Amino acid sequence: GSYVSWIEDYLKNRFQFVCYEGYISRPVKVLSGVPQGTVLAPLLFLLYINDIVNGIDANIKLFADDCIIYREISSQADQIQLNELLKKITDWCDNWQMALNFNKTVTMCLTRKKKNILEFPYCVNGVDLRRVTEYKYLGIILASDLSWxxxxxxxxxxxxxxxxxxxxxxxxxxxxxxxxxxxxxxxxxxxxxxxxxxxxxxxxxxxxxxxxxxxxxxxxxxxxxxxxxxxxxxxxxxLTIVDRVKLSRLKFMFLLLNDAFKIDKNKYVKRSEARATRHKHSDTLVEYSFNNNSFKHLFFPSAIRDWNSLDRHFFSSTSVELFGDAVEKQLLCQFMN
Structure with a gap:
């Protein structure tokens, strides 16, 4: 249709050259990619790579040109299957003329175990992938032992x-x-x-x-x-650093429970069916059960505990700004005293 023709016209017949100290190189026709710095370029790139997830039987997350695949490994069969999924990724790249950056393609095992960890030589196109114990992903350094x-x-x-x-x-x-x-x-x-x-x-x-x-x-x-x-x-x-992160968690929960995100909140939180009491408000959430500190201090277990500890008057807030201001005021009063 007209949109396709418009995008085609936007991408075709483009040239690039190098200008250095007053000298200009011979123009070269651009045969791939999108113009940098344009509003439309990121959208077109996302459309181009969006189907890379098709046929991948594992958790796969895309952010710009970053792709991360993860799954629970319980046996060598799981490892072999994960390596086959990597093969599917490379097949997609070959088909659509995209190249994997092997300098940035690594594997990491996340576990609290100290021994009996399953080892496996993951490889792509005959190239063994480097195994790391730390990796910076979207600005956060993840460690294989789950420490920060x-x-x-x-x-x-x-x-x-x-x-x-x-x-x-x-x-x-x-x-x-x-x-x-x-x-x-x-x-x-x-x-x-x-x-x-x-x-x-x-x-x-x-x-x-x-x-x-x-x-x-x-x-x-x-x-x-x-x-x-x-x-x-x-x-x-x-506020203290601890109170600042508590405030951020509570504001996120307010937005989540008020359907501000395109997230299925029922997968993560559930309202308590118990009768409201003097010490338990009607917006109380069911708390997670856990048997180790690592899980206890993850986002949702911590956020739900924070949420349930609030007084009932906070939930009458009509916006996240009013809710955040009220919570911050209470936290600041507690810190001052």
Whole structure:
């Protein structure tokens, strides 16, 4: 139809050349790809690769040009089947003239086991895939032992680098400017996607919190051991890192339960059928059962516990902004006291 003709006209008869120090190379016709920096390009790319998931009997996630496949492995037969799925991916790439980047194509086994881990030499087109114990995916460093130690080290180092830059450039600025710079440039590094990875170990929490303490000393230029960071944080009206992630979890739950996402919420949460009591509101959710700390501190078990602990008046909020403001106010009051 007309849309296809329009897109075809948009992509065909394009040329590219290199300009260097006033010299221009001979134009070369572009035979593949989409124009970079255009609004339509990402959509066209997604349309192009969207059917890569067809016929893949495993969990497969796509984000731009990143593709991740995962499944539970209980036997060698599962490993062989997973390797066959990799073959299907390469067949699709060959058919549609896409090339796998073998420098970035790796395998990783996620397990809490210390021994008797099933090993398997996954390979594609005769090339053995490199096995790693850590991998950065969409900005988060995943570890094979399911710990967040490396990711916490990564984000705190990155946040500290930004904080040291602010110390050099805003040395004589007012506390208000410094605080704005911290909340705009440093804190987001510590909180990026934190509802999905926030650690439950006190050591990691303390490492993240230490950045905030250094930042608040910088804001008020208070470096004496007699200047307590906790009091400075209260003066600035800043929540603790733990309370910040709790607020984020609760806002996500509010949006989920009010159908703001295209997610089947019934797969993850279920309203309690028990009668509401003085200590149990009508919006109470069924809590997950667990037998280890790793599962206990995952997003949904933690978020549901946080949700159930709220007073009933929070659920009359008509928007996530009003809900978030009310929850933040209560958390801040608790911190101040």
């Amino acid at each position: 130690n490396t990711h916490v080290t990564y984000i705190t180092n990155k946040a500290l680098a930004k904080l040291f830059f602010l110390k050099r450039t805003l040395k004589y600025s007012t506390p208000e400017i410094k605080l704005l710079a911290y909340t705009s440039l440093v804190r987001p590094v510590l909180e990026y996607a934190n509802i999905s990875w926030f650690p439950h170990t006190q050591n990691n929490i303390s490492i993240i919190e230490s950045v905030r303490r250094k930042a608040i000393r910088f804001v008020y230029n208070k470096y004496s051991r007699f200047d307590l960071p906790t009091e400075l944080l209260k003066k600035a009206g800043l």
